[in-house]
Amino acid sequence: MSMQALFGQLLVGLINGSFYAMLSLGLAIIFGLLGIVNIAQGAFYMLGGFVTWMLLNYAGIGYFWSLLLVPIIVGLIGAAIEKTLLKKIYNLDHMYGLLLTFGIMMFIQGMFVHFFATAGRPYTVPSALTGGYNLGFMFLPKYRGWVVLASLVLCLVTWYAIEKTSIGRTLRAATENPTLTRAFGVNVPALMTIGFGIGVALAGAAGVLAAPIYPVSPLMGAELIITVFAVVVVGGMGSIMGAIVTSLMLGLLEGLTKVVYPQGSNMVIFVIMLIVLLVRPAGLFGRER
Amino acid sequence: MSDQRVLTVDNVTGHYGDSHILHGVSMHVNEGEVVTIIGRNGAGKTTLLRAIMGILTKRGGSIVVRGQETIALPPERIARLGIGYVPEERGIYATLDVTENLMLPPRVAAGGMSLDDIYKLFPNLYERRRSPGTRLSGGEQQMLAIARVLRTGAKFLLLDEPTEGLAPVIVQQIGATIELMKRQGMTLILVEQNFRFASRLADRHYVMEHGQIVDVIDRAQVQARMDSIKSYLGI
Numbered sequence: 225m226s227m228q229a230l231f232g233q234l235l236v237g238l239i240n241g242s243f244y245a246m247l248s249l250g251l252a253i254i255f256g257l258l259g260i261v262n263i264a265q266g267a268f269y270m271l272g273g274f275v276t277w278m279l280l281n282y283a284g285i286g287y288f289w290s291l292l293l294v295p296i297i298v299g300l301i302g303a304a305i306e307k308t309l310l311k312k313i314y315n316l317d318h319m320y321g322l323l324l325t326f327g328i329m330m331f332i333q334g335m336f337v338h339f340f341a342t343a344g345r346p347y348t349v350p351s352a353l354t355g356g357y358n359l360g361f362m363f364l365p366k367y368r369g370w371v372v373l374a375s376l377v378l379c380l381v382t383w384y385a386i387e388k389t390s391i392g393r394t395l396r397a398a399t400e401n402p403t404l405t406r407a408f409g410v411n412v413p414a415l416m417t418i419g420f421g422i423g424v425a426l427a428g429a430a431g432v433l434a435a436p437i438y439p440v441s442p443l444m445g446a447e448l449i450i451t452v453f454a455v456v457v458v459g460g461m462g463s464i465m466g467a468i469v470t471s472l473m474l475g476l477l478e479g480l481t482k483v484v485y486p487q488g489s490n491m492v493i494f495v496i497m498l499i500v501l502l503v504r505p506a507g508l509f510g511r512e513r
Numbered sequence: 514m515s516d517q518r519v520l521t522v523d524n525v526t527g528h529y530g531d532s533h534i535l536h537g538v539s540m541h542v543n544e545g546e547v548v549t550i551i552g553r554n555g556a557g558k559t560t561l562l563r564a565i566m567g568i569l570t571k572r573g574g575s576i577v578v579r580g581q582e583t584i585a586l587p588p589e590r591i592a593r594l595g596i597g598y599v600p601e602e603r604g605i606y607a608t609l610d611v612t613e614n615l616m617l618p619p620r621v622a623a624g625g626m627s628l629d630d631i632y633k634l635f636p637n638l639y640e641r642r643r644s645p646g647t648r649l650s651g652g653e654q655q656m657l658a659i660a661r662v663l664r665t666g667a668k669f670l671l672l673d674e675p676t677e678g679l680a681p682v683i684v685q686q687i688g689a690t691i692e693l694m695k696r697q698g699m700t701l702i703l704v705e706q707n708f709r710f711a712s713r714l715a716d717r718h719y720v721m722e723h724g725q726i727v728d729v730i731d732r733a734q735v736q737a738r739m740d741s742i743k744s745y746l747g748i
């Protein structure tokens with residue numbers, strides 16, 4: 225096995241890990257604040273990819289503008305869904321949130337399958353990010369490096385905003401004790417709308433980054449979300465940094481498995497999930513309740 | 514000035530699910546007054562404060578705060594009328610450190626204390642400013658819960674058993690803080706089991722039993738009515 229192949233697979237792993245990170249980070253924020261396991265997170269990722277494709281093909285709006293606009297669009301769609309649908313079920317059992325977001329996922333996905341069929345649509349890498357660097361031990365395509373960098377920056381900015389700013393402080397307080405936080409004069413229901421919007425906007429941003437790598441297709445999220453949920457089970461829902469670190473580690477591990485035991489690469493995250501469930505059911509970074 | 518109404522509670526009912534807890538409570542508080550609600554465990558004192566804050570969702574009757582009917586308002590709007598709430602369970606956030614706990618509640622009125630002033634008043638909180646809120650001792654947590662509402666500028670405070678389970682020296686410190694608030698003209702509702710503590714501070718006592726106000730005792734009558742107070746409290 226060559227060094228080239230090893231580092232090549234580790235890079236693929238890191239990229240996958242970056243996508244896991246953006247999606248699981250959003251899931252963690254949403255679960256913390258709303259108590260809802262958002263099964264539809266993959267559909268919002270797909271929506272991000274598709275809106276990027278549509279902006280280019282229907283409106284001539286390019287990649288970098290999409291990087292800014294698409295998360296906003298996806299976030300607003302999410303906020304509207306929270307305000308009209310999700311807020312009606314907060315008083316019910318967690319299971320209803322699961323079912324409702326499952327329905328939302330099927331609806332969004334079904335709409336796109338209906339209008340666009342399931343075939344993947346290519347999206348060209350923006351010219352500023354074509355080409356690559358020869359690092360000696362491997363060739364690094366510029367765009368792949370960009371995806372890892374952009375998602376790391378996005379995750380760290382989100383982490384910083386939550387842990388170190390006054391808005392993040394309010395968000396953490398509302399997550400821990402929403403009733404008391406309201407009694408201090410914080411508009412927690414509005415915060416929940418915003419939190420859901422931000423959570424799915426992260427998935428939307430991941431969709432933009434994915435468009436030039438994976439073909440844009442209505443089912444692109446459905447495949448990813450299953451792995452992302454396994455990642456979330458391993459990391460535990462409790463911690464933002466935990467979600468980021470677990471995602472990148474599992475992505476790398478997946479890449480490594482592709483080199484040493486290719487047949488196992490699709491399974492390895494699920495095997496780890498089973499082990500973690502047996503040994504530490506709350507997840508590596510989760511808190512036991 | 515002294516008989517300007519801050520709070521008028523009129524025929525208020527309250528439920529937890531199907532259990533009917535408050536049965537038509539009426540009371541009032543004027544500007545600058547310290548009023549207590551006393552009564553045995555389970556009488557409904559905490560529930561009444563939760564009804565005033567709007568966090569008891571099943572409530573009826575009328576609750577007017579500074580001229581504004583609040584019975585249909587959500588808690589965040591009620592708090593912004595200038596009320597500070599110190600809950601019985603203290604409500605210190607575990608995921609926030611001491612400074613973050615202090616900075617959390619938004620300002621609801623002008624004239625709140627600055628962080629520096631608060632740390633001068635509570636030097637032991639300054640020592641622990643980077644600790645997660647729940648690492649503090651019970652007394653420190655209670656100080657933090659009180660200090661937290663002093664920053665918001667609220668001039669009308671609801672304090673639910675601030676001395677519960679605390680050592681005498683800390684009870685004294687809390688008493689001094691409440692006296693300071695009173696001197697600054699704040700309006701207070703104090704729920705207390707410790708009547709000796711409450712009677713030194715209060716202008717008026719409401720006695721609560723089974724979700725109703727059964728008696729009102731003015732400061733001047735306390736000595737004369739000590740026997741009935743003792744029997745109300747079961748001491």
Ligand SMILES: Nc1ncnc2c1ncn2[C@@H]1O[C@H](COP(=O)(O)OP(=O)(O)O)[C@@H](O)[C@H]1O
Nearest residue numbers: 529532534552553554555556557558559560561
């Ligand atoms: N969350 C709750 N759900 C149901 N019943 C409650 C709840 N909290 C308190 N109660 C009941 O309401 C009554 C009044 O309680 P509370 O207001 O806490 O009394 P107090 O503060 O005077 O000790 C009690 O009978 C108590 O058991």
Ligand SMILES: [Mg+2]
Nearest residue numbers: 558559560601
């Ligand atoms: Mg009580």
